[in-house]
Amino acid sequence: MKIPFSPPYIDDKVINEVVDSLKSGWITTGPKVKALEEEIGRISGVKNVLCVNSWTSGAILMLRWLGLEPGDEVIVPAYTYSATALAVLWAGGKPIMVDSQEDFNISVKAIKEAITEKTKAIIPVDIAGFPCDYKSIMDLVNSDEIKAKFHPTSEVQEKLKRILVLSDSAHSIGAHYGDKRTGSETDLAIFSLHAVKNVTTAEGGAICLNLPKPFDNDELYKELRLRTLNCQTKDAFTKTKAGGWKYDIIGQGMKINMADVNAAIGLAQICEYENLLRERKRVFNIYTKAFADCEWAITPPSVSGIKESSYHIYALRIKGITEEQRDAIIQEISKDEVAVNVHFIPMPMLTLFKGLGYDIKNYPNAYNNYAHEISLPIYPQLSEEKVLFVAQTVIKAYKNIIG
Secondary structure, eight states: OOBOSOOOOOOHHHHHHHHHHHHTTOOSSSHHHHHHHHHHHHHHTOSEEEEESOHHHHHHHHHHHHTOOTTOEEEEESSSOTHHHHHHHHTTOEEEEEOBOTTSSBOHHHHHHHOOTTEEEEOOBOGGGOOOOHHHHHHHHTSHHHHTTOOOOSHHHHHHOSOEEEEEOTTOTTOEETTEETTSSSSEEEEEOOTTSSSOOSSOEEEEEOOOTTOOHHHHHHHHHHHTBTTBSSOHHHHTSTTOOOOOBOSOOOBOBOOHHHHHHHHHHHTTHHHHHHHHHHHHHHHHHHTTTOTTEEOOOOEETTEEOOOOOEEEEETTOOHHHHHHHHHHHHTTTBOOBOSOOOGGGSHHHHHTTOOGGGOHHHHHHHHTEEEEOOOTTOOHHHHHHHHHHHHHHHHHHTO
């Protein structure tokens, strides 16, 4: 039985929405992008959402808006996809990597120990869709002790008067944190709408604006919209209207807008997202039940206290094995045409970051989580029969390799 890892959810509603965009005569940024922003805002409880062409470009945009200067530090987890730190580098800052916890997410204790007078932002990452401990992180940056260390060097930083918290919510659209949903717990949050995400626009991202007063998030949305279009005073949709050709460039922006033809995919998906989320949870729970009697299996967190996952990745860990044994198990699984993955190779193990001086030995929890982890397929289209086939294939592979 051939099981792909993460095919996009494409039904007739998605196809019809895309066709509608193609037939409309307008395929770049326009009404479908705006509608998608509103739907993401509705689900996440955020008034101002700005869609862009990727999570990475959105993060670069917001870190540049913050006013990072060479030497400014941004705290990130060592255990995440490289885009989290690459955005910091592209914005001119220095990533300060810290270790993770048992649940894969960033350690709040490690964050506190890493804060210096140069710290300008923290980027927690909701690994696999399970939310970080946002109350503790927000309480930390708002504490008198940490505020006393903060030294603003830009107008935005002067206005905020503390370290910015930008949630890397790439995996976690629709996850719950108490009476809130991800996107609304921190100053800024960015969802990924990449092809393998719960909601996709093929490529894309969505920035959620939740900045405290005296910031005006309505006005900031307008400013950032300009910045995503090279700071051009008129977008292409407006310029096409009779007599509307004249424009100005009022700043050094970026060209990172989302197109309507992309937004159409996500718009159709997000309108039925609550059902899709229930289906992902169904698959997740079948796996957890299937591994319940396997003493070697560490099943991933889904619900804990006030937090509930978006069920983006089923991050299974296997006790007592080496990285090499994990790789051998994956190879064994592939013999039955089941595609699995690993989330993630910690950044200090990657060539770029090793060259910048990061050493995986300083992040033991990140390495242990990585060395024992296998990501299993999880998406709405999977039947119970297929999910159980994947689970049995994993169990068989473990027995064949480990005994």
